[in-house]
Amino acid sequence: MADLIPTSHADLLDLAIAPTMATIGPTGGPHCTPVWFSWDGTTIRISLTTQRQKYRNLVANPALALAFVDPDNMYRSMEVRGAASAIETDVDNSLLNTLAHRYMGIDEYTFDAEGTERVVVSITPTHVTTWE
Numbered sequence: 001m002a003d004l005i006p007t008s009h010a011d012l013l014d015l016a017i018a019p020t021m022a023t024i025g026p027t028g029g030p031h032c033t034p035v036w037f038s039w040d041g042t043t044i045r046i047s048l049t050t051q052r053q054k055y056r057n058l059v060a061n062p063a064l065a066l067a068f069v070d071p072d073n074m075y076r077s078m079e080v081r082g083a084a085s086a087i088e089t090d091v092d093n094s095l096l097n098t099l100a101h102r103y104m105g106i107d108e109y110t111f112d113a114e115g116t117e118r119v120v121v122s123i124t125p126t127h128v129t130t131w132e
Helices: 053-060 094-104
Strands: 020-024 030-034 044-049 063-070 073-089 118-131
Touching: 020 053, 030 053, 044 053, 044 094, 053 073, 053 118, 094 118
Parallel strands: none
Antiparallel strands: 020 030, 020 063, 044 118, 063 073, 073 118
């Protein structure tokens, strides 16, 4: 899967930017929201609460797209299409805490309401389009 990401745009996956994730809503229309993400060279992972619409959308239809825009050049961007290949409970918030460190510089994310359930969504890229 890493070979889908061209070297010309691979650096976007190393930046602490919030790509816009598009999912398909219950009426068939798009639902777009920014997300925090991690990339291990093969899989993109995001943390979601089970109370959010994007979670419900992915459970009903795993198709999605992520739009990454270079913060220094808005005309340089990359769209990654794929599907939620796994949705697993994040019992100890390990991914969320990793993302909180990356995006906020803190070791533990403590802003969820009591009883909030978190999941890790693993995304397998299937198609990439870039613009420069």
